[in-house]
Amino acid sequence: MEGKGFTEEQEALVVKSWAVMKKNSAELGLQFFLKVFEIAPSAQKLFSFLKDSDIPLEKNPKLKPHAMSVFVMTCESAVQLRKAGKVTVRESTLKRLGGVHFKSGVVDEHYEVTKFALLETIKEAVPEMWSPEMKSAWGEAYDQLVAAIKSEMKPSA
Secondary structure (H helix, E strand, C coil): CECCCCCHHHHHHHHHHHHHHHHHHHHHHHHHHHHHHHHCHHHHHHCHHHHCCCCCHHHCCCHHHHHHHHHHHHHHHHHHHHHHCECCCCHHHHHHHHHHHHHHCCCHHHHHHHHHHHHHHHHHHCCCCCCHHHHHHHHHHHHHHHHHHHCCCCCCC
């Protein structure tokens, strides 16, 4: 869970791209989730508010706020990673995320799909900045956040 392996150069790339994306985080968050569901439609079953809904995904009133909060938390965590030396999501939040992901039946493949969707969303959001180095920086930050969540994935006490 330590922020090692996340260099100053990677931090600069993440900070620079997040500064551009931040103002559009509601739309980007939604795009991010729509990509996840496009790649893995079955993932919709993991969300209570989508399970029995016949509303189109992009019109679901609960999806956009949820998607935005996940996207913002993921990006803010990436930006803080090096300064803090670790994932900065509050411990109580990590425990809750771990518990929810455990209870919902989230598995490694889901995290891989989500990583791919996140990187694609960022690539499309900042095409003029995108590079193999930026992809690697965001990938590393995402992996560290996932490791922190996975370490809390157990039945809630």
